[in-house]
Amino acid sequence: xxxxxxxxxxxxxxxxxxxxxxxxxxxxxEGLAGHNDEDIWTxxxxxxxxxxxxxxxxx
Numbered sequence: 876x877x878x879x880x881x882x883x884x885x886x887x888x889x890x891x892x893x894x895x896x897x898x899x900x901x902x903x904x905e906g907l908a909g910h911n912d913e914d915i916w917t918x919x920x921x922x923x924x925x926x927x928x929x930x931x932x933x934x
Contacts, residue, residue, distance in 0.1 A: 877898045879919040880900070881930060884927055888927075
């Protein structure tokens with residue numbers, strides 16, 4: 876599964892998901908930390924990734 880983790884998710888989660896053969900990218904690793912929700916959503920969608928976030932007011 877292709878996943879993008881928002882900047883509020885633990886880095887350890889990316890490691891665990893990668894070991895389970897998921898293709899994980901994180902918002903900080905892609906230089907998107909601090910960007911608005913729309914930018915992050917657009918990036919995830921353009922890559923065909925599920926977005927996982929703990930941001931209760933995302934969008």
